[in-house]
Amino acid sequence: MMNVRETAVEILGKVLHQGAFSNLLLDRAIQSGQVKEEDVGLLTEIVYGTLKYLLTIDEILNRNTNISLSKTERYVLDVLRISVYQMHFLDRIPPYAVINEAVNLTKKKAPKASGFVNGVLRGYLRKKDEVYTFNKKMDQEIYEYSFPAWMIQLFKNQYGDKYLEILSGLNERPVITYRVNTLKMSRDAALDELRQLGYSAEKTAISPYGIEVTGGKSVMQNPLFREGVLTVQDESSMLVAPLVVSEGEEYLDLCSAPGGKTMHLAELLHDQVPVHAFDIYESKLRLIRENRDRLGLTSVTIRKNNGLQILPEYVGKAHVLLDAPCSGLGIIRKKPEIKYTKTPEELLDLVKIQRDLLETAMNYIPSGGTLVYSTCTLNQAENEENVRWFLERHKDFEAVPINVGEGDHLQYSPEGFLTILPGKTMDGFFISKLKRMS
Ligand SMILES: C[S@@+](CC[C@H](N)C(=O)[O-])C[C@H]1O[C@@H](n2cnc3c(N)ncnc32)[C@H](O)[C@@H]1O
Numbered sequence: 001m002m003n004v005r006e007t008a009v010e011i012l013g014k015v016l017h018q019g020a021f022s023n024l025l026l027d028r029a030i031q032s033g034q035v036k037e038e039d040v041g042l043l044t045e046i047v048y049g050t051l052k053y054l055l056t057i058d059e060i061l062n063r064n065t066n067i068s069l070s071k072t073e074r075y076v077l078d079v080l081r082i083s084v085y086q087m088h089f090l091d092r093i094p095p096y097a098v099i100n101e102a103v104n105l106t107k108k109k110a111p112k113a114s115g116f117v118n119g120v121l122r123g124y125l126r127k128k129d130e131v132y133t134f135n136k137k138m139d140q141e142i143y144e145y146s147f148p149a150w151m152i153q154l155f156k157n158q159y160g161d162k163y164l165e166i167l168s169g170l171n172e173r174p175v176i177t178y179r180v181n182t183l184k185m186s187r188d189a190a191l192d193e194l195r196q197l198g199y200s201a202e203k204t205a206i207s208p209y210g211i212e213v214t215g216g217k218s219v220m221q222n223p224l225f226r227e228g229v230l231t232v233q234d235e236s237s238m239l240v241a242p243l244v245v246s247e248g249e250e251y252l253d254l255c256s257a258p259g260g261k262t263m264h265l266a267e268l269l270h271d272q273v274p275v276h277a278f279d280i281y282e283s284k285l286r287l288i289r290e291n292r293d294r295l296g297l298t299s300v301t302i303r304k305n306n307g308l309q310i311l312p313e314y315v316g317k318a319h320v321l322l323d324a325p326c327s328g329l330g331i332i333r334k335k336p337e338i339k340y341t342k343t344p345e346e347l348l349d350l351v352k353i354q355r356d357l358l359e360t361a362m363n364y365i366p367s368g369g370t371l372v373y374s375t376c377t378l379n380q381a382e383n384e385e386n387v388r389w390f391l392e393r394h395k396d397f398e399a400v401p402i403n404v405g406e407g408d409h410l411q412y413s414p415e416g417f418l419t420i421l422p423g424k425t426m427d428g429f430f431i432s433k434l435k436r437m438s
Contacts, residue, residue, distance in 0.1 A: 008046040050085040051336040055146040169422035170332040178230040207238035228295040236429035241265040246370040250318040254307040257284030259291040278305040319370040326375035330428025383430035400433040
């Protein structure tokens with residue numbers, strides 16, 4: 001069996017220094033059966049928590065050591081980070097147990113540094129209640145929310161007074177939501193079954209297809225999941241497919257892996273209308289196939305394609321969902337490393353790709369047809385600014401106002417584009433719906 005803290009350090013190292021994804025590595029570790037069931041919660045907490053508050057933790061470490069963090073061996077630094085996370089943010093683990101574990105872990109791979117680790121952590125513990133002060137407001141916010149300055153500034157510029165709410169929302173612990181495949185069971189019936197199986201579950205507030213599960217074992221082990229009644233999906237994502245459904249013969253999902261929205265669309269079309277799912281990466285097509293097969297949907301075809309490549313057979317014939325590759329700033333709750341791995345330059349590059357994808361997608365839309373453009377980011381340059389740019393160039397397209405209900409987290413633009421601000425239950429998200437007039 002794996003040692004929880006050792007595994008946490010290993011995952012952290014791969015995420016921070018090798019570009020791996022925290023959610024995938026955690027899933028892999030948990031699925032391997034090498035983590036004891038009672039340790040899964042703690043492992044997840046330490047990995048996500050340390051990533052979420054990395055800049056806060058590094059500030060604490062900076063104030064407790066004379067050695068620059070960039071000169072500290074990575075492994076040793078990550079042992080220190082998970083230890084500060086446990087002592088500063090969790091109250092269930094006795095600090096001396098955390099320090100002992102940290103020293104033992106250091107002895108395994110960097111024995112010469114074990115005294116240093118012991119000294120830094122004991123030093124922190126002695127001054128645990130010290131309140132840090134900062135000369136600049138930005139430094140205070142970086143410390144409090146653990147976001148890089150450029151990202152805080154971006155939210156401030158784009159969302160004004162709401163930026164702190166966004167930072168807090170992105171630091172929330174996400175509630176797990178499932179979409180009900182209503183071809184197999186109604187939401188009410190699925191909810192009843194889950195409750196009878198001992199889960200604490202509620203209907204999602206905005207989407208009519210979702211269930212929030214706040215207590216109980218992993219639903220993955222549950223027959224409702226295996227038999228294709230339930231699919232893990234964020235409630236924000238559940239709002240997209242219903243907007244794509246129109247009168248029509250054919251649908252394209254140009255950027256579809258792992259297929260969450262594709263399958264929802266096929267379910268809403270009663271598995272009777274062809275839905276063609278594409279993705280640029282061959283390796284990701286397997287995930288779409290697995291989803292389709294588990295849900296028992298036969299109307300979905302799956303093929304590799306670069307969305308910038310026009311597929312002549314569908315020109316002028318299909319409604320399109322363009323759930324574009326994006327910076328992912330809306331899903332930081334689930335992938336906290338996005339805070340530190342994205343750069344402003346990457347965001348600029350994405351805008352160009354997204355505009356090119358929109359320009360290609362429009363070719364498929366017949367008169368009266370629908371184009372839904374969505375992203376899981378809050379960067380307005382990738383969202384409303386892109387769609388406005390597109391509408392300016394293509395006067396034969398019009399925005400169709402979206403209305404999924406009211407709530408402080410649901411922001412509608414004057415054109416009726418929807419931005420969902422992140423919180424406990426929903427990812428940050430953007431959805432726009434366009435119609436070709438002629
Ligand atoms: C936001 S994700 C899609 C999520 C998916 N719609 C769902 O609901 O499960 C964007 C996807 O676009 C794919 N992608 C990136 N560039 C692409 C391109 N040029 N053409 C097609 N797919 C692309 C990525 O591999 C990724 O799977």
